[in-house]
Amino acid sequence: MIEVSNLRKEFILSKKQKKEFNTTENTSVAVDGISFVCEPGRVFSLLGPNGAGKTTTLRMLSTIFKPTSGSISVAGIDLQKNPNEARKKIGFLTGSTGLYARLTPDELINYFGALYEVNPEDLIQRKKYLFDLLGMNEFAHKRIGKLSTGMKQKVSICRTMIHDPEVVVFDEPTSGLDVITAENIIQLIRDCKTQGKTVIFSSHIMSEVDLLCDDIAIIHKGKILYNGTMKEFKANMKTENLTSEFIRIVHEA
Amino acid sequence: MIFTIFKKELKDTLRDRRTLMAMLVIPILIFPIIITLFASISEHFKESVMDKTLKIGYYQASDQNSVIKMLKNIPDSLGKMTFVPISSEKELKEQIQLDSLQGGLVFSKQFDQQLSGEQTANITVFSNATKVGYKERIEASLAIIDQQFIAQRLVKLKITNEQIKPIDVSYENTASDQETIGKLAGGILPYFFIAFGFIGCMYPAIDLFTGEKERGTIETLLTTPVERWKILFGKMGVVVLSGLAAASFALIGLFFSIEVMDLVKDPELLAVIHSLLTLKFLAFLYLLLIPLTVFFAGIMIPIAVYAKTFKEAQSIITPLNIVVVLPAMVGFFPGIELTSITACIPVVNIVLATKELIAGTLDIGLLALSFFVMISLATLAVIISFKQFDKESNVVI
Numbered sequence: 001m002i003e004v005s006n007l008r009k010e011f012i013l014s015k016k017q018k019k020e021f022n023t024t025e026n027t028s029v030a031v032d033g034i035s036f037v038c039e040p041g042r043v044f045s046l047l048g049p050n051g052a053g054k055t056t057t058l059r060m061l062s063t064i065f066k067p068t069s070g071s072i073s074v075a076g077i078d079l080q081k082n083p084n085e086a087r088k089k090i091g092f093l094t095g096s097t098g099l100y101a102r103l104t105p106d107e108l109i110n111y112f113g114a115l116y117e118v119n120p121e122d123l124i125q126r127k128k129y130l131f132d133l134l135g136m137n138e139f140a141h142k143r144i145g146k147l148s149t150g151m152k153q154k155v156s157i158c159r160t161m162i163h164d165p166e167v168v169v170f171d172e173p174t175s176g177l178d179v180i181t182a183e184n185i186i187q188l189i190r191d192c193k194t195q196g197k198t199v200i201f202s203s204h205i206m207s208e209v210d211l212l213c214d215d216i217a218i219i220h221k222g223k224i225l226y227n228g229t230m231k232e233f234k235a236n237m238k239t240e241n242l243t244s245e246f247i248r249i250v251h252e253a
Numbered sequence: 254m255i256f257t258i259f260k261k262e263l264k265d266t267l268r269d270r271r272t273l274m275a276m277l278v279i280p281i282l283i284f285p286i287i288i289t290l291f292a293s294i295s296e297h298f299k300e301s302v303m304d305k306t307l308k309i310g311y312y313q314a315s316d317q318n319s320v321i322k323m324l325k326n327i328p329d330s331l332g333k334m335t336f337v338p339i340s341s342e343k344e345l346k347e348q349i350q351l352d353s354l355q356g357g358l359v360f361s362k363q364f365d366q367q368l369s370g371e372q373t374a375n376i377t378v379f380s381n382a383t384k385v386g387y388k389e390r391i392e393a394s395l396a397i398i399d400q401q402f403i404a405q406r407l408v409k410l411k412i413t414n415e416q417i418k419p420i421d422v423s424y425e426n427t428a429s430d431q432e433t434i435g436k437l438a439g440g441i442l443p444y445f446f447i448a449f450g451f452i453g454c455m456y457p458a459i460d461l462f463t464g465e466k467e468r469g470t471i472e473t474l475l476t477t478p479v480e481r482w483k484i485l486f487g488k489m490g491v492v493v494l495s496g497l498a499a500a501s502f503a504l505i506g507l508f509f510s511i512e513v514m515d516l517v518k519d520p521e522l523l524a525v526i527h528s529l530l531t532l533k534f535l536a537f538l539y540l541l542l543i544p545l546t547v548f549f550a551g552i553m554i555p556i557a558v559y560a561k562t563f564k565e566a567q568s569i570i571t572p573l574n575i576v577v578v579l580p581a582m583v584g585f586f587p588g589i590e591l592t593s594i595t596a597c598i599p600v601v602n603i604v605l606a607t608k609e610l611i612a613g614t615l616d617i618g619l620l621a622l623s624f625f626v627m628i629s630l631a632t633l634a635v636i637i638s639f640k641q642f643d644k645e646s647n648v649v650i
Contacts, residue, residue: 011646062476065645087478098469102268103261114257115477159473 001198002038002061002167007031007070009056009222030056032222033070038200038215040166043193045213045230046202049250053222054202055094058171061200062092075166075198088116091165093185095175097156101145105136105155108144109162116163123162130158134184150181157188168192170201174208186212206242220250254479258487262461266491272456276495280449280502285510298386303332307355307390310339310348314360319368320376323398331397332390349381356380356391371406431525435612440584442507443607446500447581447600450542453499454492454549455570461488462557462642463566485642489550489635496546497539537610537620541603544627548599549577551634555641584608591615596622599630 009031018024031053038044048054059065061072063083072079075089100108106127113123131137134154139147144155160168170189174182189212192199203209209216209230216233218226226233226249237245266272314321321336339345339357348354357379361367367374376395380388407414426433465471474484511526553570560566577600583589584604591605602623609615 059472064472064475084478084480087476090476092473092476094469094472096469097473100261100265100470101468102265107261107264111257111261112473112477115254115474115479117478 001040001073001075002036002044002200003071003073004037004057004061005035005071006033007035007057007060007072008033008068009053009060009065010068029222031060031067034217034219034222034224035070036217036224036227038167038198040198041193041196042214043189043199043201043212044215044217045209046200046217046219047204047206047209047246048202048219049204052219054219055171056222057219058092058094058169058200058202062090062169063087088163089166091160091163091168092171093156093160093169093173094171095173095177099144099152099155099159102143104141104143105147105158106140108155109158112159113162118163126162126164127158130161134158149177150184153177153181153184157184161188165197167198167200170199172202172204174203174205206246210242218246218249220253223253225249225253255483255487255490258479258484259490262457262488262491263494266457266460266495269456269460272460272495275456276453276499277502280453280499281506281509283445283449283503284506285514288510289514305355306333306335307387308353309334309336309356309358309391310345310354311336311358311360312339312342312345313362314338314358314364318360318365320358320360320364320398323401324394327394327397331393334390334394345379349379352381352384355384355387358391368402429613430521431528432612432614434522434525435608435610435614436587439608439611440582440586440604442611443584443604444578444581445503446538446542446607447545447603448578449499449503450496450546451549451574451577454496454546454553455574457495458492458550458553458557459560459563459566459570461491462554463560463563466558467562481643482639485554485639489547489554489638492550492554493543493546496549497542500542500546534610537615538607540624541606541620541627544624544631545600545603547631548627548634551631551638552577554634554638558638558641558644580604591619591623593619593622597626599627602626 008029010027010029013021013023013026013028017028018026021028034053034057036044046054046057056065060067061074061079063079063086067080074086077086077089079086100111103111109127109130110123113127118126131140134157136151136154136158139151144152147155168189170185173185173189177185186208189199189201193214201212213230216226216228216230217224233245234242239245239248309324311318311321316338324334324336327334337354339348339354342359345354345357345359349357359377359379361375364374364376378388378391378395380391382388407417428436465474475481508530511523552573556569556573557566560569580598580600581604583601584607589595589605591602591609595605596602596619606615606620606623609619
């Protein structure tokens with residue numbers, strides 16, 4: 001489970017950034033006191049236009065950024081008080097995730113297994129399971145730099161799941177991928193749900209959200225405009241389709 | 254966990270061609286190439302100047318001029334010379350400029366009378382100073398003839414050499430060969446070590462910090478349950494090792510040139526080098542190099558963390574190379590020594606301490622001070638690196 005309460009993130013602006021944003025303020029608020037809960041066995045979608053605060057929120061959930069104020073609890077662990085314990089419970093995947101091109105998938109998975117302190121026997125078993133599941137055996141010992149985008153995506157998925165996280169954070173996971181490659185991610189999200197994991201993913205693609213999510217939050221300018229189940233969202237729509245409804249809510253804010 | 258990160262980063266680094274070139278290939282080849290080039294160029298130059306027959310023109314003297322006759326009798330072992338009469342001083346100068354003559358002698362109008370009258374007779378030597386070695390050969394030949402005339406005059410005057418040379422001064426060098434070579438040429442070795450230590454650190458520092466940011470791998474690394482300081486130390490270990498490896502490979506290259514390729518011919522220099530290549534020397538050298546390399550890594554990492562692209566990091570660190578390596582040139586000046594002041598200047602202290610170490614005159618107190626200064630600076634650099642690496646704005650693009 002993920003519990004987020006009054007989460008706020010401010011960034012200190014440099015002189016150059018002040019010029020770029022045409023502001024005299026010393027800070028910029030990326031996330032402005034948001035609260036939500038993601039339940040295990042359900043897929044939570046954070047929907048918002050570019051610059052809404054989705055990535056900043058997910059970076060705080062995955063401990064890359066420290067919140068300015070507010071609290072986050074992941075699998076019952078307070079993220080600020082015990083970040084390292086929380087990290088063991090989190091799997092993190094973004095669409096822009098890079099991989100170490102000079103390593104092989106096998107070496108990379110062993111490395112992340114060691115970083116997550118996965119027991120060596122469990123590591124062998126999980127690696128075998130994931131390599132078989134994703135069809136990675138034939139390229140397991142090739143340099144990642146020589147693999148296709150689809151193969152790399154499979155390596156990323158394997159890297160995310162190697163420590164069997166309770167909570168999985170996806171930041172625009174299908175961005176820049178073709179439909180065939182994106183299907184691997186869609187399937188991974190479905191599998192996580194089936195396995196009872198807590199899943200949160202950010203997107204600005206309504207069709208993807210409709211396909212996968214149980215709960216939805218619409219975020220704009222750092223604030224949550226809507227938070228509820230997908231069923232309720234659909235039932236209360238004032239426009240014809242999901243995309244129009246999303247645009248309406250954002251414009252009315 | 255630091256070792257896990259270190260192992261992975263080392264493997265990754267050793268698969269990078271750029272780093273391998275800067276860390277292994279160039280350092281190992283530099284000394285054999287420099288020594289071979291230097292030796293062959295100087296040998297070739299020496300031979301070509303000596304082999305060349307110099308055509309010397311003379312003006313205002315006949316074939317029967319005693320100086321010309323004596324010059325023609327100088328043995329060819331000092332280099333062949335031919336002598337031709339020239340009709341004017343102007344023509345002489347023109348032909349020298351065209352290199353159809355390599356030198357010219359213009360005798361004073363009263364030359365023969367002055368010489369036979371036991372006066373000082375004048376010869377003006379013309380040469381082109383851009384043609385290195387020609388003037389020296391003419392000078393050497395004329396000096397021989399001058400000595401012959403002096404000897405003739407002394408015999409005639411019934412004066413012995415001792416009578417006109419009341420004091421004979423002889424000079425003895427109290428410094429050993431090791432000290433002399435160490436103080437005069439010992440700065441070259443630490444200069445190369447510092448230069449390679451820096452270059453060796455440079456590519457891994459950029460690759461492991463900026464490169465990781467640029468390739469989008471840092472985000473996932475930061476979500477693992479590993480403290481940031483451990484990630485920093487694991488990566489820094491590889492940067493330091495690369496710098497030390499580059500310096501070590503340069504030393505191996507030097508050893509290879511001396512022992513295997515037999516490129517150093519001077520027996521005195523060879524004896525000094527042999528006496529230096531001991532475990533004690535190497536232990537002291539690494540004692541100085543380790544904090545220096547940590548210092549290098551410590552000043553490069555904050556830059557590499559701050560930079561957003563490989564190019565940006567390279568454009569900042571490359572000029573820094575000049576700032577850091579330039580003080581290392583202080584070792585080329587014979588007069589500058591390790592004192593309590595120079596021991597406090599980073600890089601300069603390492604160069605001078607290594608120089609004293611080569612000369613065998615290293616003061617342990619000053620070595621300790623240099624070491625303390627470098628350790629303090631290296632610690633400071635590590636703290637700055639950590640602060641920079643801990644800033645979330647610098648780690649994630």
